[in-house]
Amino acid sequence: MANTPQSKKRARQNERRLAVNKARRSRIRTYLRSVEEAIASGDKEAAQNALRAAQPELMRGVTKGVFHKNTAARKISRLAARVKALG
Template identity: 85%
Template sequence: MANSPQSKKRARQAVRRNDVNKARRSRIRTYLRKVEEAIASGDKAVAQDALKNAQPELMRGVTKGVVHKNTAARKISRLAARVKALG
């Protein structure tokens, strides 16, 4: 348990940061799910639009430290390949 004033403050900040990161991760997953659903429906135009919306969201997660850069790049690459294959 935190005892010093500094460690108490850091514990408070960690809780707040955890909530923010959880919301960001959830938002990213939502955008990825929309792309997955568009691919499953077979509509290339909708899938491309969903991917275009998901890319900046994923990269924002990278800059905020929620997702690793290579993970985001891998996800975008694989989704883009799947959308392209819809043609």
């Protein structure tokens, strides 16, 4: 348990950051899920549009510190390859 004023403040800050990061991660996963569903349905146009919408969200997650840059790049690359292979 936090004892010093500084550690109490850090605990409060960590709680707030956790909530923000959790919401941001959830939002990104929703975008990724929409791409996955479009790929599964076989609709190349919808998959391309979903991927186009998901890319900036993923990279925003990188700048906000939710994902590592290489993780986001890998996810985008794999999804793009799967979308390209459709149709």
